[in-house]
Amino acid sequence: MLSLSLPLDATTPLQVLCIGAHSDDIEIGCGGTILRLAAQYPNAVFHWAVFSAAGVRGAEAKRSAELFGGTTAPRGPLIKAFQDGFMPFAGSEVKETFEELKVTSPDLVFTHNRHDAHQDHRLLAELTWNTFRDHFILEYEIPKYDGDLGQPNLFVPLDSELCDKKIRYLLETFQSQRSKRWFRQDTFLSIMRLRGMECNAPSGYAEAFYVRKVALGPF
Numbered sequence: 001m002l003s004l005s006l007p008l009d010a011t012t013p014l015q016v017l018c019i020g021a022h023s024d025d026i027e028i029g030c031g032g033t034i035l036r037l038a039a040q041y042p043n044a045v046f047h048w049a050v051f052s053a054a055g056v057r058g059a060e061a062k063r064s065a066e067l068f069g070g071t072t073a074p075r076g077p078l079i080k081a082f083q084d085g086f087m088p089f090a091g092s093e094v095k096e097t098f099e100e101l102k103v104t105s106p107d108l109v110f111t112h113n114r115h116d117a118h119q120d121h122r123l124l125a126e127l128t129w130n131t132f133r134d135h136f137i138l139e140y141e142i143p144k145y146d147g148d149l150g151q152p153n154l155f156v157p158l159d160s161e162l163c164d165k166k167i168r169y170l171l172e173t174f175q176s177q178r179s180k181r182w183f184r185q186d187t188f189l190s191i192m193r194l195r196g197m198e199c200n201a202p203s204g205y206a207e208a209f210y211v212r213k214v215a216l217g218p219f
Contacts, residue, residue, distance in 0.1 A: 004216075006041075006108070014044040017106035018069070019128055021120040022084060023053035023061035024174045029140030030110045031068055031166040032158040032192065033207050037108075038070045039162075046070070047104040048077035051094065051124065052084045056176050064173045068166075087120040094123065098131040106135060113139040113210050117146035129212070139210040143182065143191055152208035155199035163192050163205045 006014070016037060020026035026034070026048070037044055046069030053061040058079045065077040080097060087094050111128040112121035125139060141149060158166075167188050177183040189205075196205040 014041045014108065015047070015104060015106045016044055016069075017047045017101060017104050017109045017132075018049065019101075019109065019111040019124055020050050021052055021087065021112060021118070021124050023050050023057040023064070024170065024177060025112070025121070025142055026050070026110065026140075027064055027068055027166070027170055027173075028188065029112070029142050030138070030207055030209070031170065032162050032205075033156045033209075034068050034110075035162050035165055036156065036158060038068070047101070047106065049080075049097070049101055050077065051080045051087065051097065052082045052120065053079050054081035060174050060176060064169065067169045067173060082120075085118075085120060087123050091123065095127060098127045102131065106132065109135050109137045111137060111139055113141055113150070114212075115148070115150060115210075116142065117144065117148040118142070136214065137212065139212070141191075141208060141210075143187060145182070149191075150210075152195070152210050154209045154211045155195060155201070155206045156209070157196065157199060157201035157203060157206045158192065160203050160205060163189065163203075 018026045048065040048069060050061045061079050062077050082090055082094060109128060109132050112125040114122060114125040116122050128137060138154065141152065143149060167185050170188065171185065192205040192207060195208040196203065199206050
């Protein structure tokens with residue numbers, strides 16, 4: 001399988017924008033990839049934007065940004081309190097938040113899959129592409145009762161140690177979600193195992209993404 005790598009420029013920190021509708025979406029969808037990027041690019045700056053994280057979930061989101069992103073962006077994670085499930089009805093306010101995110105000038109953007117069954121996820125995916133029209137965007141996947149997992153076309157192999165760290169951070173940080181039957185170690189591990197099999201990852205584990213378009217640089 002053909003592999004591509006991000007260029008490493010020690011003089012210019014990699015700017016990574018992580019967008020999530022809810023306080024655990026980023027971590028579930030691309031937490032392992034973020035941990036890998038943080039290890040490979042020590043100077044990388046991770047900009048965290050969570051749109052629906054009120055009360056205890058907001059505190060969990062801030063703590064998780066510190067764990068996964070290491071040193072967060074100078075202004076810290078951007079945490080909003082839009083009502084879960086109602087973002088399409090507050091579209092103008094959500095759009096204003098995206099306008100604020102333009103200042104991050106990201107090299108890489110993580111966002112929701114545009115075909116996600118959750119209405120909040122779909123809206124953020126649409127606004128991501130509307131706002132960052134000339135950027136490298138990776139759309140991550142979130143398991144849910146709707147059963148909307150598809151056929152991703154980009155894979156990031158992960159060492160088993162990174163998978164373990166991702167799951168440990170998820171379970172330790174998001175205590176408010178522990179009562180949900182799907183919020184379990186085997187749920188997260190099984191998806192990474194499936195994607196690892198699909199891309200023939202050496203460790204057997206990977207996270208997967210959807211890429212709408214990408215331009216290759218000079219060979």
